[in-house]
Amino acid sequence: MIKSGCLRIGILGILFCFASPAFTQESTPVLQTIGQEPYSYLVDDNRYEGYHYEIANSILKQAGYKVTAEPPPLKRLIHNLKEGHSDCILAANSPFARKHFIAVEEIGHNLQVGILPREGINPSEYEDLQGLAIAVPQGMTIGEPFDSDTSLIKVSTPDYNQSSLMLKHNRIDAIMGALESIRFSAYKVLPNEQPRYGTPLIIQSLPVALICNKDKIDTEIVKRLKTATQELKANGTIEKIISNFFANLFAS
Incomplete structure (x- = not known):
């Protein structure tokens, strides 16, 4: 059971929402990614694919959170992050993003x-x-x-x-x-x-990054997500996710 009242953070490609579990004081993140191909997209009634979606879920898992990313449309993604209804997103670190949000950690891939x-x-x-x-x-x-x-x-x-x-x-x-x-x-x-x-x-050429709301931020959650992203870059997981996803697309 989840209590009402959700600490949020987000940007141009991926998002997180942090809710308070009923039996613990620890906040848990909800990460959102842009709901658009090839980043995060619905392939049947209840299954999403996309390399941003897979990376976001890998970050959450590496950080020890048993939640999955959410893929709203781009306009809602930005609105949620800007208004503090979400925590973080995975997106391009654009001039708009740098002005309004904070890039916590780049994933090592440029858009x-x-x-x-x-x-x-x-x-x-x-x-x-x-x-x-x-x-x-x-x-x-x-x-x-x-x-x-x-x-x-x-x-x-x-x-x-x-x-x-x-x-x-x-x-x-x-x-x-x-x-x-x-x-x-x-x-x-x-x-x-x-x-x-x-x-x-x-x-x-814009670096894709974990981007968060700089005004409404849970420092412990952000620290864990940042560390998880760094670990997944260092062990090659993020690079492997991207290369596997696009293996059949760029042959020409």
Whole structure:
């Protein structure tokens, strides 16, 4: 039985909630991860997969907590952390995150965002994007100068899936967004005919980190989660989770 009254912490990719058990004074964390492919996503009625989800649960287990991570949508994830309704998240340590939250420990993996072109197109600098038809999935931003650049040919699409189909059939030249998400979507919608890509142009490379609410924090819980993350990095567990998850996705 869990008492009401939950100490919370969270950010841009993973979240924790700490509740007080009825028979102990020790707080227990609830960690949340961004509910989006390939980070944390539902594969059947009650089972989640995703490399952030697996890492978050490994951190909780290593820290000695018998709870599992929760994967709300991104907007709710950030809201929960900002308002103190959650404790911590696993997410990209972006400028927004650094301004509003505290990065407790990086996991040793970067989230790259930028432009992924089709095979034969290899932009080496930003100016090389001129003249390319670039898919922009709805709601996606990757930072400046791209987001506000009106000189580029930007093709609005509903999502990564549609963008991948358009790239496959040469209706666009490139897709903007998180490179992992672009490739994962292509793997899903085109499992037997993967698009071939050129050289990506990276706009930002952001370290993924355990991020917490700096104003509402249980120092003992954060210490245990930080130590657990460091141990999983040192013994190679986090690296193995990531490499195993993407083993079949980045062959092209």
